[in-house]
Amino acid sequence: MVMAFAHWVHVDYLYFASYTILQFIVLATAWNILGGYCGYVNFGSAAFFAMGAYSSVFMHKFYPLPIPLLIVIGAAVSGIAGLGMGYLTLRLRGSFFAIATLALAVVLQTLVVNWDFVGGSRGAYIIRPETLEFAGYEINYIEYLFFLMLSLAVLALITARTIERAQLGFGFATIRDDEMAAEASGVPTLRVKLIATTISGAFMGMAGAPFPYYIGYLQPSSAFGLEYAVNSIAMPMIGGTTSWIGPLVGAILLGSAQQYATVTISSAVNLLIVGLMLVGFVIIAPNGIVGLVQERLRAWRRP
Amino acid sequence: MTANALLHIDNISKRFGGFVALDGIELQVMPGERLGLIGPNGSGKSTLVNCICGTLQNETGSVRFDGHKLDGLAAHQRTHRGVARSFQLPRPFHSMNLLDNLRVPLLYTVHARMGPLRSTGDLDARCLELLEMVGLAAKAKQMPRDLTQVEMRKLELARAVAAEPKLLIADEAMAGLSHSEIDDILKLLMRLNERGITVIMIEHIMSAVMSFSQRLAVLVSGKKVADGLPQDVVRDPEVVRAYLGQ
Amino acid sequence: MDISWDLLLNAIAAGLLLGAFYAAVTAGVSISFGMLDIVNIAHPAFVILGSYIAYFFNINFGVDPILISILAMPVFFLLGSAVYQVYYLSFEKRGQESLRGLAFFFGLLFVTEVTLILVFGVDYRYVEAAYIGPSIHIGIVDLPLRMLVPCLAALALFTGLQLFVTRTFIGRAIMAVSQDQLALQLMAVDPIRIKRIAFGLSIATAAVAGALLIIIQPIEPSVGREYIGRVFAICVLGGLGSMPGTLIAAMLLGVVESLTATFYGPSWAPAVSFGFLLLTLAFRPAGLFGR
Structure with a gap:
């Protein structure tokens, strides 16, 4: 009996921890589609994530829907927000977009704090069932959430990898390299950038949509948590920004390290380490871990 | 002469704050022509190029190309219509190898014009063909940072030509090159012109401009002061004054 | 409409004092972002x-x-x-x-x-x-030295x-x-x-x-984050790199925030700067006094 309980706790914890890491894979990949491929920095990942989470809270109170549909709604809300932010700022100098996303998080948090329907500053409880009936089987709810997030992570990675090899990937890279030369080569830069902000925002919203069900009680401070903004930048930067593998490596490495570290050391120290690693990597290894490995391989092949 | 001009610039002006960069420029370029455009530094040559290519928008007047108005179109739309340029300081896509640099205009301009006809194999073949034309085929897989100055200029021209333009504007493609390198680029531009591409050459190196151009236009302080046969234009007193008398 | 003049004047005065302080926070950004890019x-x-x-x-x-x-x-x-x-x-x-x-x-x-x-x-x-x-009190206006x-x-x-x-x-x-x-x-x-x-x-x-x-x-340590939106909004609104423009924009933002806090509640104040930033970017990207 005790053994069975220990086993149950263990497996459940594993699902909980893996969910968080998968969520970071989605966020880091989404950030990288705009940041790594096009070279535009989004500081407001937390805001896009929270928009997904709060659209689920809103729907939960207004008209409950199954989570896959909530993911679609979250994607739409955050994707449109990304499009709007891009449209307003991307016609101007590059840095305006970054600044606007930074301010977006503060303002959306202000709106949510003042919006009683979704719980305001007190937060909102989402009561989730213990189990779920699926094709005649009864499955554990946390397993269900885990598999949803796993599918999202796979979807995000496939999207990123497909873009890299398609016409769009070339378009993104020209924007990162030289926008004026891109226009002269016939790349519609504004449209390509807006596609990037929309896809990137939409995936962040998707990552956020199941979050209220995962956490059970959603507060503005947890949905807009700084760790989302920081990790979704740090993970691709540390992993490597030029290919889909980079964010994946970064998210698995930093994500599992943090899961381990929050148990052993305080979360502040934990975040401090992420911040220091971010600063260190951008200075010393601009192409991240993937870049370091590639350099090694090249040196090894050409002695 | 004006009715069938490929490029028809009608009274365009551009100012930056109080500074008048272009003041009522009129210029026509015929299909297949080789036009030289000269003028002292700051005379508005680059601004004119930017207004033709859509990097800047002219405030008055209009630019007609191939029978259509270009005014208000973005730079990439003008590239789609058949206007291509090389930049004064080469601006390669530095994260891509040479082959991929040429792939961009093929993917975005030639496709936009004719629909995605080409397979990946065809694309590669076309990129290689272009690199061969400029003598860079051996470096197809290298990165732009591995190129010399003259090779960089050739890449710049190859990328412009990859868009299959009707008009090519070569903006100081020879500045800083040696004599033999200048000859190289000149031959390349001649070959392109023989294939039917109209060329506007903007250049400071007078020997190159004189041997290349069929017609010469001169800009001074944002105004066109001369336009005609090269040998006549260089004897024009106003041009001489602009170049020597300052 | 029954506006309390007392409240209004005090809100404006507090906003001006606050605005001058915002200008001090923005001064550095006006140099680094406005002048050095x-x-x-x-x-x-x-x-x-x-x-x-x-x-x-x-x-x-x-x-x-x-x-x-x-x-x-x-x-x-x-x-x-x-x-x-x-x-x-x-x-x-x-x-x-x-x-x-x-x-x-x-x-x-x-x-x-x-x-x-x-x-x-x-x-x-x-x-x-x-x-x-x-x-100190001037008429009905109350100027706390903590702000002055x-x-x-x-x-x-x-x-x-x-x-x-x-x-x-x-x-x-x-x-x-x-x-x-x-x-x-x-x-x-x-x-x-x-x-x-x-x-x-x-x-x-x-x-x-x-x-x-x-x-x-x-x-407390995270207070700084509230200022990121504010300082860049002021900097853009004032026209990048213009010191007098920055001061006027800061005063303006201070007054609008103070009025918002007085009449709608302080929890709305942080949203004001973002609204300013977006409106400026949409309509006057060169700033209030730009061409």
């Missing part, structure tokens, strides 16, 4: 660092916070010069300022904030000085900066860095050295702004 989003973190230095010496040695901040300016100047040197060598020189340079400042912002949390905790901290508490003193200090700082950039050789070279690289070469000065000095100066202003902040309100 360096998007130093870590600036508010340096401001908070300034607040904690004022707090530390005030509580332990009883020194006046403004005096501490003036003494701290040279240290902040050196810190800023060092940060610029790293930024220049790692990003600007390699042409990577737009992606990695921004991530670098974001990292700095974050590391500073978390370090302050680890050292001082998340409790609100405040300073003690004779002028915190009393108010920072306002005057901010105006002094601002005037000093304006005189520096318009009247001194180095100041004019800083202006030239942003507008006219050629003129700079003619003046025979090294642009990197000028930028290092300018960035050092921009961080030095954060020492003062930090002390003023902790006089106005108790602070």
Whole structure:
């Protein structure tokens, strides 16, 4: 009996921890589609994530829907927000977009704090069932959430990898390299950038949509948590920004390290380490871990 | 002469704050022509190029190309219509190898014009063909940072030509090159012109401009002061004054 | 409509005082972003660092916070010069300022904030000085010295900066860095050295702004984040790099925020700056006074 309980706790914890890491894979990949491929920095990942989470809270109170549909709604809300932010700022100098996303998080948090329907500053409880009936089987709810997030992570990675090899990937890279030369080569830069902000925002919203069900009680401070903004930048930067593998490596490495570290050391120290690693990597290894490995391989092949 | 001009610039002006960069420029370029455009530094040559290519928008007047108005179109739309340029300081896509640099205009301009006809194999073949034309085929897989100055200029021209333009504007493609390198680029531009591409050459190196151009236009302080046969234009007193008398 | 004149006038007065303080926080960004085109989003973190230095010496040695901040300016100047040197060598020189340079400042912002949390905790901290508490009254308008003193200090700082950039050789070279690289070469000065000095100066202003902040309100390490949107909104609204424009934009934002807080509740105030920023970007990207 005790053994069975220990086993149950263990497996459940594993699902909980893996969910968080998968969520970071989605966020880091989404950030990288705009940041790594096009070279535009989004500081407001937390805001896009929270928009997904709060659209689920809103729907939960207004008209409950199954989570896959909530993911679609979250994607739409955050994707449109990304499009709007891009449209307003991307016609101007590059840095305006970054600044606007930074301010977006503060303002959306202000709106949510003042919006009683979704719980305001007190937060909102989402009561989730213990189990779920699926094709005649009864499955554990946390397993269900885990598999949803796993599918999202796979979807995000496939999207990123497909873009890299398609016409769009070339378009993104020209924007990162030289926008004026891109226009002269016939790349519609504004449209390509807006596609990037929309896809990137939409995936962040998707990552956020199941979050209220995962956490059970959603507060503005947890949905807009700084760790989302920081990790979704740090993970691709540390992993490597030029290919889909980079964010994946970064998210698995930093994500599992943090899961381990929050148990052993305080979360502040934990975040401090992420911040220091971010600063260190951008200075010393601009192409991240993937870049370091590639350099090694090249040196090894050409002695 | 004006009715069938490929490029028809009608009274365009551009100012930056109080500074008048272009003041009522009129210029026509015929299909297949080789036009030289000269003028002292700051005379508005680059601004004119930017207004033709859509990097800047002219405030008055209009630019007609191939029978259509270009005014208000973005730079990439003008590239789609058949206007291509090389930049004064080469601006390669530095994260891509040479082959991929040429792939961009093929993917975005030639496709936009004719629909995605080409397979990946065809694309590669076309990129290689272009690199061969400029003598860079051996470096197809290298990165732009591995190129010399003259090779960089050739890449710049190859990328412009990859868009299959009707008009090519070569903006100081020879500045800083040696004599033999200048000859190289000149031959390349001649070959392109023989294939039917109209060329506007903007250049400071007078020997190159004189041997290349069929017609010469001169800009001074944002105004066109001369336009005609090269040998006549260089004897024009106003041009001489602009170049020597300052 | 029944508007309480008493409330309205007091809100405007408080807004003007607050605006002058915002101008002090923005002064540094006006130099780094407006003149050098360096998007130093870590600036508010340096401001908070300034607040904690004022707090530390005030509580332990009883020194006046403004005096501490003036003494701290040279240290902040050196810190800023060092940060610029790293930024220049790692990003600007390699042409990577737009992606990695921004991530670098974001990292700095974050590391500073978390370090302050680890050292001082998340409790609100405040300073003690004779002028915190009393108010002077002009008619129905109530001017707390806690706001008035920072306002005057901010105006002094601002005037000093304006005189520096318009009247001194180095100041004019800083202006030239942003507008006219050629003129700079003619003046025979090294642009990197000028930028290092300018960035050092921009961080030095954060020492003062930090002390003023902790006089106005108790602070904890994450307070700085609220200022990111504000300072960049003011900077853009004022027209990048224009000192008088920055001051007017700061006053305007201060008044609008104060009115919002008075009539709609203080929890809405942070949204005002973002609204300002978006409206400016949409309609007047060159700023209120730009062409």
